[in-house]
Structure formats: C-alpha cells, structure tokens
Amino acid sequence: MTAALEEDRAALARAAEQEERVLSGLPEPADRSPGQRAAATAAIDAARDARCAFLDAHAEEVYEELTAGRTRRLRLPELAAAAAAAFPGLVPGPDRLAREQARQQQDKEGHEIDIGIFFNRVLHAPRAGDHLLGTMLRPTPRALGLLAEFTRTGTADLGSVRMERRDGVARLTMCRDDCLNAEDNRQVEDMETAVDLALLDPGVEAGLLRGGEMTHHRYRGRRVFSAGINLKALHNGTISLVDFLLRRELGYIHKLLRGLVTDEGPAWRAQPIQKPWVAAVDTFAIGGGTQLLLVFDHVVAASDAYLSLPAAQEGIIPGASALRLTRHTGPRPARQIILAGRRLPADEARAIGLIDEVHDPDTLDLAIEGALQRLRGAAVVANRRMLNLTEEPLEAFRRYMADFALHQALRLYSIDVVTKVSRFTTASSPTSERPQT
Structure with a gap:
C-alpha cells in the first residue's frame, strides 16, 4: 500500500460524495427536467473522470489489495462488492445495485456503467486481468x-x-x-x-x-x-x-x-x-x-x-x-x-x-x-x-473483454436501446425476425 494510493483513495471518495449530493437532491431519473438532467450528467461525468484517473494509476494495486496479493479468488460479483467496501465511491455497492435492478431499464441511473469502468481497467491490467480470467475458469x-x-x-x-x-x-x-x-x-x-x-x-x-x-x-x-x-x-x-x-x-x-x-x-x-x-x-x-x-x-x-x-x-x-x-x-x-x-x-x-x-x-x-x-x-x-x-490467444480475449465491459455497459443505458427493447417487447408482427418472448 503506497501513500499515493491512500491519498488518491481519499480524493476518489470525495468526488463520489459530491456526485451523491447532487443526485440525492434531484427527482428520479424519469422525472427530471432538462436542466436537472444536465446537472446530473455533469456530476456523474466528474465522478467518472475521477474513477478512471484513479484506476489508470492504481488498477494493479487495487486488485492486489482486494485479492490479498492474488491469493484470493474472487468472482465478478464478489470482486465488485469487495471494491465497493474497500474503495468508497469506486463502484456501487450491493444495496445500490439492488435498488437499481428493481427499476425498469429506462428508469435507472446507470450505476452499472461504473462497474463497466472498473472491469475495463482491471482486465486491461495484465496481472490483474489474467488472474481474474483464471478465477472465472474455476468451477462454481x-x-x-x-x-x-x-x-x-x-x-x-x-x-x-x-x-x-x-x-x-x-x-x-x-x-x-x-x-x-x-x-x-x-x-x-x-x-x-x-x-x-x-x-x-x-x-x-x-x-x-x-x-x-x-x-x-x-x-x-x-x-x-x-x-x-x-x-x-x-x-x-x-x-x-x-x-x-x-x-x-x-x-x-x-x-x-x-x-x-x-x-x-x-x-x-x-x-x-x-x-x-x-x-x-x-x-x-x-x-x-x-x-x-x-x-x-x-x-x-x-x-x-x-x-x-x-x-x-x-x-x-x-x-x-x-x-x-x-x-x-x-x-x-x-x-x-x-x-x-x-x-x-x-x-x-x-x-x-x-x-x-x-x-x-x-x-x-x-x-x-x-x-x-x-x-x-x-x-x-x-x-x-x-x-x-x-x-x-488469451491476451487477445482479455483485451477484447476489457473494452467489452465498458462499451456494453454504455450500450445498456443508451436511449436507442431502451426504445428498441420496448418495441420488441410489445411488437406482435408475425413477420418479425426476432421471435417475441
């Protein structure tokens, strides 16, 4: 554990607290005015910039701490939960995710994007990413x-x-x-x-x-x-x-x-x-x-x-x-x-x-x-x-999945996805290629 990591951990927590102060003062995402949506976006972007900068500097150190020097095998949800506890503001905790999951996709804040950022940086870090891939290849x-x-x-x-x-x-x-x-x-x-x-x-x-x-x-x-x-x-x-x-x-x-x-x-x-x-x-x-x-x-x-x-x-x-x-x-x-x-x-x-x-x-x-x-x-x-x-090659897969983690998270919360999914779930045309499920 380095002094730089501790200093940056505290700065990250402060950035996340500022984001939370802004969001907690606003209505639910679906009820926000254009001005309120702009304020929420600015607060979220600032916090995500801080998360990205923190992980760009410390991804390997973060993973080492969470896995006790790569001696613990933490699967994806366990690793995210450990990160939420050890690094406040880095990723949403289980309670916040549970509240998000209770909402329809169009009504969510999009906190999973922060998890996408986390796994993007972890998988791009060679030692951490290889260890995580190996963990996920173990029997459940x-x-x-x-x-x-x-x-x-x-x-x-x-x-x-x-x-x-x-x-x-x-x-x-x-x-x-x-x-x-x-x-x-x-x-x-x-x-x-x-x-x-x-x-x-x-x-x-x-x-x-x-x-x-x-x-x-x-x-x-x-x-x-x-x-x-x-x-x-x-x-x-x-x-x-x-x-x-x-x-x-x-x-x-x-x-x-x-x-x-x-x-x-x-x-x-x-x-x-x-x-x-x-x-x-x-x-x-x-x-x-x-x-x-x-x-x-x-x-x-x-x-x-x-x-x-x-x-x-x-x-x-x-x-x-x-x-x-x-x-x-x-x-x-x-x-x-x-x-x-x-x-x-x-x-x-x-x-x-x-x-x-x-x-x-x-x-x-x-x-x-x-x-x-x-x-x-x-x-x-x-x-x-x-x-x-x-x-x-394993490295090619690791690099692909690093970018997939972030870009798939962004797609999940895109306006076009929400609109298209709503159309698919209500469409009744028998000629549609996509079977209605």
Whole structure:
C-alpha cells in the first residue's frame, strides 16, 4: 500500500460524495427536467473522470489489495462488492445495485456503467486481468455441490437446463420453453453449472448442447436452440452487466472454449480440463444462440434452421462475436451479419463456415451421434487446445473483454436501446425476425 494510493483513495471518495449530493437532491431519473438532467450528467461525468484517473494509476494495486496479493479468488460479483467496501465511491455497492435492478431499464441511473469502468481497467491490467480470467475458469460452488449426485446418477435438472450423461456424453438441453430459450441471469447461472458438471465428471468424454421442445404457441412441439437475450428481462431491468453479460462471456462460454481450471494433479502438467463439444441447432439460433456456436468444435443444424446476430436491431454488442466471427466467415460477411443483421439459412451458414453439417430434421439425431463419435478420439482434446490457443490467444480475449465491459455497459443505458427493447417487447408482427418472448 503506497501513500499515493491512500491519498488518491481519499480524493476518489470525495468526488463520489459530491456526485451523491447532487443526485440525492434531484427527482428520479424519469422525472427530471432538462436542466436537472444536465446537472446530473455533469456530476456523474466528474465522478467518472475521477474513477478512471484513479484506476489508470492504481488498477494493479487495487486488485492486489482486494485479492490479498492474488491469493484470493474472487468472482465478478464478489470482486465488485469487495471494491465497493474497500474503495468508497469506486463502484456501487450491493444495496445500490439492488435498488437499481428493481427499476425498469429506462428508469435507472446507470450505476452499472461504473462497474463497466472498473472491469475495463482491471482486465486491461495484465496481472490483474489474467488472474481474474483464471478465477472465472474455476468451477462454481453450486457445481461442486452437485457433482457427487450427478456423477452417481448421470442426471441433473438445473431449472432452465437439463442434463443427462449417456454413452459417455453429457447431453445438455436448454428447456426454457416459456421464452424460446431466451437467456437471462437465471439461464446463465444454470448453463455455467451444467458446463462445470460436464467438465468435472470423469465419466463424460464429450458434451452436446441442444434446445428442447417448446410450448410457445408458434413453436409448440418443436425444438428451438435459442432466441438470444431475453428482451423482456432487459426491458424490465433484470439483465445484469455482471451476472449476465460479463459472467456469460467470462464464465460458461469461455469454459466451453478454454476448459475448467482446478488444482488437481501435479503443478508441472497442470492444464484446464477440456472436452470436445457439439452443438445441434433446431429451428433457429438468434443473437446469443449464434454467439454460442462460435466456440463449439462441431455444429450440426437442421435444414430448416437459420442463424442471425441482430445486434443492430437490439442496440447492444453481441458478446465476443466481433472477436470470433471473422475467423469463421472472413471480415466482409462478419460485417454484414453484425452491422446489417444478415440472416443466414442453414445451408448458407454452412457455406461461410458457421455450421459443419446440415441435415433433414428427420435424420438430425443420427448426424449428431456421428459427430459425437468422431470427436471422442484420444488426441482430440490436445489438438483442440492447440487450435484454440492459436485462434484466440488469451491476451487477445482479455483485451477484447476489457473494452467489452465498458462499451456494453454504455450500450445498456443508451436511449436507442431502451426504445428498441420496448418495441420488441410489445411488437406482435408475425413477420418479425426476432421471435417475441
């Protein structure tokens, strides 16, 4: 701990107190006059300038203090809560975040942007960022608590994801039939638990992800892979920057790609636990569903399925797609897909490298089993590890996620996002590409 850190910590607290004095004297965000909104913006900007300057000078020191010299493993929400306690004014505390989450997105103050600033600086700091990535690749306490039962029975019902181990394959079925497998905080929690269990169970050699049968009136009895982010949850203010948008990328999706870090085995040969993964796409993979496919080793799709990344329509950043999509499709198609919302029928998606096989729905099950069998060779895991290291170096991912943390937070509170999400949640046109969830 340095004198400069202590002096700057006190200055940061004073800047945050000034921001709080201004905001506490104003009406709720939705009720402010133009002049009051300008006053709030000026106060918030001044405090954020102070936060950025503080972290630019001390990000590594802050992380060292919060993690006791990188001896403590704090996941995203734990790290943010520790920062709020140890550095007053740096990030909003749990109580403030809880009050914010109780509001609709359009009525929030936008305190999550300060968390975006925090993780932006932490991830850009090499030692801190690498340690945080490693922490997020460790199994969750929930998965460790369920592991013995899953290993014994080969089944688990996690709520929005069901699991079955059969013939050495962990078969994960997304079963949010109420919303076409549109993701929210709950599904991210369940998906990370499921991925952890599949990777930890020694009886699992490969993993399969597929959507279950829906009860939605437009897709009743049909399997659906994913409708992407749950826009109703976003409109209602319950999509969290930390527990959804950051945890999703740094948690289960990164684990699908990079594996699971544990302390088992001799240190000299320590490697993440990795297994090959197959995705099976029925009906559609929209938004986050298509993002998921970019980290799978093999993707099989029904001939009547389609893919899309409607980022321009929703107004938010489509996860790590900007990092990963170009290596599948090349730069021009990637821009058409992300910037213009180009929709890809299964055959077209296969032609540009997003899908490996396309089959009639009646023969899809057989194709899935064939793909799983081909990925169960003894050298598959070692070779997928080397391919992934080449295609996506850890440093490149860390730098991308640093900027994603801030810019996604800014997009969450943009006027156009709030307007678009409200339109999606009330639209009823059956011709809209985005299924209404």
